[in-house]
Amino acid sequence: MCVYLPYLRGKQAELLAVREFAKQLPQLNRWVMPVIEPVKSDVSGVERAAQQMIDNGMHFALVLNPQQGDFNSLEDDYFVRLSDFLKASCGTTWSPAYLCREGDAPQIQSKLQGKKNALLVFQGRAAFTPSVQTLAEDTRVTWVLDGTEKSRGFSEGVRALNHPHIALLEDAFNRQERNADYAVVPDEPFSETPWYFRDDGYHGVADFTVIPRLFRDGGMLPYAVAIHMTYRQDRMIRIHHFVSDSNRDQSNIRGKFSEAATKIEACYQDHLTTTGVRELLTVFGTGLYPGLGTLKKWSIKNHLEVMTRTLLEGDDEPSV
Secondary structure (H helix, E strand, O other): OEEEEEEEEEHHHHHHHHHHHHHHOOHHHEEOOOEEEOOOOOOOHHHHHHHHHOOOOEEEEEEEEOOOOOOOOOOHHHHHOOOHHHHOOOOOOOOEEEEEOOOOOHHHHHHOOOOOEEEEEEEEEEOOOOOHHHHHHOOOEEEEEEEEEOHHHHHHHHHHHOOOEEEEEEOOOOOOOHHHHHHOOOOOEEEOHHHOOOOEEEEEEEEOOOOOOOOOOOOOOOOEEEEEEEEEEOOOEEEEEEEEOOOOOOOOHHHHHHHHHHHHHEEEEEOOOOOHHHHHHHHHHHHHOOHOOOOOOOEEEEEHHHHHHHHOOOOOOOOO
16 A cells, blocks of 8 residues: 655646646546645646645645745745635645754644644655654654665654555755756666555655755746656666757757657657656647647656656555
8 A cells, every 4th residue: 555745846847747648537536646846826827726725625734834935944834825715625525734954843843733634745854763662663653764865874763664655755856957967878677666665664655756856936948948857668777868959059949849759759658658748749749849848748748657657557545
């Protein structure tokens, strides 16, 4: 019994990806539980995504002390910004989530007052202290995600807990400085975790999808268009980087998209058969250019489907 927990920042492409996934693939919704960290103070995009997930039976977690974008303090309380409907359904149709860095455990525990079915995301170089253990074993906590960096002692301590739901938050995307650099190694391993997470003492699979862990807000017009698509090959999730060829300047982004999409079309029917890929190729066939944000949305939707279907093959019933 397991579930896939994709960690998404609340930017437009990410929110559209999960909204469309929830609506278009309702048969998979019980096996995926998105964890969304808001990055914009405007709650409208998050609330639209939340409503779509709730309407289609997808449980999700919402980070109530976001740390990126418009938020930079542990004191930020996203809960007060939400509609009365979402406040009332907290802990039932969705889970409150909290980011926990070293030293945060006592303060986070106080925020659990009145909450239930909470999710904790441990990150940074956290140590496994008595206060961390007390927080992780709190009966109001349903899921614990280990997103720490180089904290082997912490990971061992978490896995030793008497807790039914623990997942490693994996940073699997091999980020390059420039889009053109992905063409150097266009195809590479992404993750074996869906096959071995139980052997490592975990109960679910979590990752940052096809987005680097390092958050960046905004960006400039690229020299190259790179479209990142994961796929399954034997007992491995691999990722292929489809990169444009005419990458000397920032002109003709439409043409760069066409160059990259042509390479995806050549792989269709072999590995890339998900809803996200089909939508990309449909638009490509019309000659239209969808925009960089839409390309990101399709890449995320593809990854959500690949991961969820992979886990579903080895499971009979999810545990959320």
